[in-house]
Amino acid sequence: MGDLPPYPERPPQQPPDRRTSQASQRQYSRDQVQPLAADPEEGQQIAPDAQRNAPGWSQRGSLSQQESLLMPRAFQAEEARIGSMEYPSMNTGFPLEFQPQPYSDESRIQAAEVTTSLMQRLQQGQSSLFQQLDSTFPEPPVNPLDPFNLYQTDQFSEGAQHGPYIRDDPALQFSPSELGFPHYSAEVPEPEPLELAVQNAKAYLLQTSISCDLSLYEHLVNLLTKILNQRPEDPLSVLESLNRTTQWEWFHPKLDTLRDEPEMQPTYEMAEKQKALFTRSGGGAEGEQEMEEEVGETPVPNIMETAFYFEQAGVGLSSDESFRIFLAMKQLAEQQPIHTCRFWGKILGMNRSYLVAEVEFREGEEEAEEEEVEEMTEGGEVMEAHGEEEGEEDEEKTVDIIPKPVWKPPPVIPKEESRSGANKYLYFVCNEPGLPWTRLPHVTPAQIVNARKIKKFFTGYLDAPVVSYPPFPGNEANYLRAQIARISAATQVSPLGFYQFSEEEGDEEEEGGAGRDSYEENPDFEGIPVLELVDSMANWVHHTQHILPQGRCTWVNPLQKTEEEEDLGEEEEKADEGPEEVEQEVGPPLLTPLSEDAEIMHLAPWTTRLSCSLCPQYSVAVVRSNLWPGAYAYASGKKFENIYIGWGHKYSPENFNPALPAPIQQEYPSGPEIMEMSDPTVEEEQALKAAQEQALGATEEEEEGEEEEEGEETDD
Amino acid sequence: MDADSLLLSLELASGSGQGLSPDRRASLLTSLMLVKRDYRYDRVLFWGRILGLVADYYIAQGLSEDQLAPRKTLYSLNCTEWSLLPPATEEMVAQSSVVKGRFMGDPSYEYEHTELQKVNEGDKVFEEEIVIDKAVAIIPRGALFKTPFGPTHVNRTFEGLSLSEAKKLSSYFHFREPVELKNKTLLEKADLDPSLDFMDSLEHDIPKGSWSIQMERGNALVVLRSLLWPGLTFYHAPRTKHYGYIYVGTGEKNMDLPFML
Numbered sequence: 001m002g003d004l005p006p007y008p009e010r011p012p013q014q015p016p017d018r019r020t021s022q023a024s025q026r027q028y029s030r031d032q033v034q035p036l037a038a039d040p041e042e043g044q045q046i047a048p049d050a051q052r053n054a055p056g057w058s059q060r061g062s063l064s065q066q067e068s069l070l071m072p073r074a075f076q077a078e079e080a081r082i083g084s085m086e087y088p089s090m091n092t093g094f095p096l097e098f099q100p101q102p103y104s105d106e107s108r109i110q111a112a113e114v115t116t117s118l119m120q121r122l123q124q125g126q127s128s129l130f131q132q133l134d135s136t137f138p139e140p141p142v143n144p145l146d147p148f149n150l151y152q153t154d155q156f157s158e159g160a161q162h163g164p165y166i167r168d169d170p171a172l173q174f175s176p177s178e179l180g181f182p183h184y185s186a187e188v189p190e191p192e193p194l195e196l197a198v199q200n201a202k203a204y205l206l207q208t209s210i211s212c213d214l215s216l217y218e219h220l221v222n223l224l225t226k227i228l229n230q231r232p233e234d235p236l237s238v239l240e241s242l243n244r245t246t247q248w249e250w251f252h253p254k255l256d257t258l259r260d261e262p263e264m265q266p267t268y269e270m271a272e273k274q275k276a277l278f279t280r281s282g283g284g285a286e287g288e289q290e291m292e293e294e295v296g297e298t299p300v301p302n303i304m305e306t307a308f309y310f311e312q313a314g315v316g317l318s319s320d321e322s323f324r325i326f327l328a329m330k331q332l333a334e335q336q337p338i339h340t341c342r343f344w345g346k347i348l349g350m351n352r353s354y355l356v357a358e359v360e361f362r363e364g365e366e367e368a369e370e371e372e373v374e375e376m377t378e379g380g381e382v383m384e385a386h387g388e389e390e391g392e393e394d395e396e397k398t399v400d401i402i403p404k405p406v407w408k409p410p411p412v413i414p415k416e417e418s419r420s421g422a423n424k425y426l427y428f429v430c431n432e433p434g435l436p437w438t439r440l441p442h443v444t445p446a447q448i449v450n451a452r453k454i455k456k457f458f459t460g461y462l463d464a465p466v467v468s469y470p471p472f473p474g475n476e477a478n479y480l481r482a483q484i485a486r487i488s489a490a491t492q493v494s495p496l497g498f499y500q501f502s503e504e505e506g507d508e509e510e511e512g513g514a515g516r517d518s519y520e521e522n523p524d525f526e527g528i529p530v531l532e533l534v535d536s537m538a539n540w541v542h543h544t545q546h547i548l549p550q551g552r553c554t555w556v557n558p559l560q561k562t563e564e565e566e567d568l569g570e571e572e573e574k575a576d577e578g579p580e581e582v583e584q585e586v587g588p589p590l591l592t593p594l595s596e597d598a599e600i601m602h603l604a605p606w607t608t609r610l611s612c613s614l615c616p617q618y619s620v621a622v623v624r625s626n627l628w629p630g631a632y633a634y635a636s637g638k639k640f641e642n643i644y645i646g647w648g649h650k651y652s653p654e655n656f657n658p659a660l661p662a663p664i665q666q667e668y669p670s671g672p673e674i675m676e677m678s679d680p681t682v683e684e685e686q687a688l689k690a691a692q693e694q695a696l697g698a699t700e701e702e703e704e705g706e707e708e709e710e711g712e713e714t715d716d
Numbered sequence: 717m718d719a720d721s722l723l724l725s726l727e728l729a730s731g732s733g734q735g736l737s738p739d740r741r742a743s744l745l746t747s748l749m750l751v752k753r754d755y756r757y758d759r760v761l762f763w764g765r766i767l768g769l770v771a772d773y774y775i776a777q778g779l780s781e782d783q784l785a786p787r788k789t790l791y792s793l794n795c796t797e798w799s800l801l802p803p804a805t806e807e808m809v810a811q812s813s814v815v816k817g818r819f820m821g822d823p824s825y826e827y828e829h830t831e832l833q834k835v836n837e838g839d840k841v842f843e844e845e846i847v848i849d850k851a852v853a854i855i856p857r858g859a860l861f862k863t864p865f866g867p868t869h870v871n872r873t874f875e876g877l878s879l880s881e882a883k884k885l886s887s888y889f890h891f892r893e894p895v896e897l898k899n900k901t902l903l904e905k906a907d908l909d910p911s912l913d914f915m916d917s918l919e920h921d922i923p924k925g926s927w928s929i930q931m932e933r934g935n936a937l938v939v940l941r942s943l944l945w946p947g948l949t950f951y952h953a954p955r956t957k958h959y960g961y962i963y964v965g966t967g968e969k970n971m972d973l974p975f976m977l
Binding site: 240241244264266267269270271273274311312313314315316317318321346348349350351352353432434454455456457460603604607611612613614615624626629630645646647649651655656658 | 727728730731732733734735736737738739740767769770794818872873879925928929930931932933934935936941943946965966971972975976977
């Protein structure tokens with residue numbers, strides 16, 4: 001079989017009136033011309049070995065029965081009619097039937113040979129074939145079409161040579177059916193080349209795909225079963241999607257009704273946690289009493305209202321997310337002793353984001369944790385002091401005094417007390433509503449100073465290290481807290497007049513010129529018309545303290561020493577007290593209007609908008625920061641609010657310039673005392689030794705000479 | 717994002733904090749419908765919003781049958797009247813890339829550049845939009861398929877990525893003509909499906925790590941944000957057909973990205 005005949009189009013059991021679906025299935029098989037090359041080889045490998053063929057046959061046998069079950073009786077009857085029509089014609093002039101074949105007569109001659117050999121083989125192997133067939137496939141369900149099937153297996157040849165492939169041509173009136181020619185005939189007919197072609201086609205279809213155990217045949221069977229069961233309208237147009245669905249279903253059988261899919265596990269867990277948010281605390285039995293209690297005041301603000309106003313401005317999270325945040329904050333309020341709280345905003349991170357709540361504890365509540373922290377640091381200092389003392393003792397003992405380093409670490413600027421300055425509020429963060437809230441530590445001035453020098457994305461994990469130069473003193477929780485402090489100081493604004501200074505302020509001089517740091521709400525605030533708010537930046541003021549370059553809001557002279565330090569370091573530091581004067585740092589006082597803010601290059605630092613230009617009477621004034629992109633504030637009537645949603649970084653029109661590494665430290669000045677000299681080499685040492693010995697020997701000889709003389713004299 | 721599913725898309729993309737106010741949404745719905753009719757587009761995408769100092773630009777794109785053909789860009793200042801942005805030449809691209817800074821919000825504003833060239837803001841908006849679009853417009857794998865005849869079609873049987881696929885960068889492609897595909901080795905190409913994998917995937921973007929993948933809403937939504945062009949948000953609800961991207965930002969590239977990672 002030298003020639004590679006084109007693949008025969010033998011779609012199974014389709015009567016000619018279903019031509020359209022035939023055509024589409026033809027397309028399937030046409031696309032698969034490639035595997036054809038495998039076929040002839042397969043055919044040749046199917047040696048006349050009944051045993052090897054048996055499984056193939058049995059498969060075919062069982063499947064053919066499947067098909068028979070599929071086909072409604074009417075079609076089969078029709079096919080029977082057709083089959084019977086063609087059968088006699090096949091018997092007589094079968095070469096004529098193969099007209100559409102493009103190939104030569106050679107194959108026809110081969111076919112003739114094949115039939116004769118088949119006949120012989122059939123008579124030989126028939127009985128054995130039956131036995132094998134019986135054993136290899138399970139008992140088929142009894143159905144009236146059995147005789148047809150058996151008849152068919154009679155005719156199957158174990159042909160080593162696969163016969164000619166018949167190209168499916170709609171012009172041909174017969175439809176080859178897998179059921180063969182259910183023609184009851186007593187005689188054993190000649191095995192037809194047509195049937196052979198059919199069998200070969202079926203064998204091809206039955207070969208399993210490389211990537212799975214599914215064969216095209218089974219897939220088409222499933223697909224058609226599905227179509228016939230579901231009877232969709234216009235099946236041709238949905239054929240592709242049905243195809244995909246069938247394939248998908250084959251590989252994803254719903255085996256397990258009890259276990260959940262492993263992929264969806266985190267989703268379900270999260271949903272459970274969020275569901276817990278929605279349940280009321282205390283259970284439902286005390287419903288009525290609880291209603292009365294809950295209508296009272298909660299420290300949690302009306303987040304939904306704020307979200308609504310921000311939505312008018314085009315800012316903010318979706319409403320269901322806002323509601324979940326509200327519930328989460330309510331949960332926080334129940335867990336912690338909170339006096340007031342506010343939703344500060346959301347900081348986006350690379351792997352997870354942070355939801356930040358700004359919280360103020362009730363009086364006296366938070367000191368417990370503060371004391372623990374202070375004890376730790378004090379313990380550290382005491383240890384260091386001991387170390388210094390020991391060092392001094394050692395130094396006195398050794399002969400060579402190690403030169404003492406001149407460098408002293410810069411004095412640590414103490415962090416601000418809680419409830420004041422940058423640490424005025426406490427911040428809690430969580431990654432998603434429903435997850436537990438984590439408290440952020442207070443911020444130290446050193447952290448703020450360093451945070452100004454670096455620019456890093458947040459990863460979403462609070463304990464992640466911040467790798468940067470200059471090295472940031474802390475982990476991501478500290479960096480986050482520092483950025484929150486900076487953003488709050490720069491972008492928390494309110495309409496002019498909402499806050500006023502309380503009347504009990506002392507003189508400014510007493511506080512060292514640091515300015516007032518407390519304010520209270522103005523009960524007489526009337527609200528500024530929205531248009532005026534939008535027109536002029538002077539109508540908005542900052543109500544958080546500006547952070548000085550030092551890192552604090554109130555200035556502290558770093559050279560002032562506490563008593564402890566003076567006791568420890570008297571000797572060392574006396575020499576170093578030079579005229580180091582540090583200038584007091586001053587920042588803009590509280591409640592400065594926004595019009596005084598510095599410009600970024602030549603850009604205004606704030607942009608104002610009306611939320612809706614089409615209905616100015618009901619709009620809301622929105623202010624957007626250009627310095628910290630993501631910071632928004634709205635005001636309408638007597639209400640206002642701030643929010644920040646963004647990455648947590650400042651905007652700079654120029655590129656970020658990282659700090660350069662420090663200059664190389666100077667080596668110790670070299671003088672004659674520590675001048676390095678090379679060690680004498682071995683030769684030099686030996687030469688020196690020899691010279692010394694000579695000199696010594698010379699003196700000894702003289703002495704010996706004298707002694708000998710004396711000795712000789714005495715001897716005599 | 718598709719103009720047809722605008723409301724749902726805005727809801728899903730709201731995790732980044734910036735969206736649209738209700739009046740804008742309403743006007744977008746109507747005006748984009750009219751744009752689709754007038755310009756005979758097959759699909760209209762609302763691309764996003766570029767924040768300017770005085771006013772914001774709203775940008776939409778119109779697509780023809782072939783999804784990968786060059787898209788037409790329209791801009792508007794008030795979401796009701798849309799104008800086509802003029803196609804740009806190479807010179808204009810080069811010029812506007814030099815001018816840095818924020819957008820003003822006035823299309824007739826002229827930037828002065830040191831070489832005494834004036835760059836029109838309208839052109840600059842267009843250039844930025846093109847640049848950003850080429851860089852960061854994303855499509856999940858399987859949403860488009862390519863027929864052997866050439867044009868790319870929307871895949872109507874796209875049922876969404878599975879959860880495990882959705883967390884990988886390799887399941888997302890750049891929504892533009894492929895640039896790096898031909899540089900792949902034969903071995904890599906052998907694993908690709910030519911009808912689905914005909915665009916560049918996000919895996920090999922430089923700098924590495926310029927995309928942040930997150931699950932929001934308790935794993936029911938996967939959000940990709942670009943760190944190189946902050947403001948670009950892509951969302952996809954796994955196992956569903958909903959996906960889309962929106963850009964809300966200042967239109968500036970984050971040149972400090974390598975320091976920030």
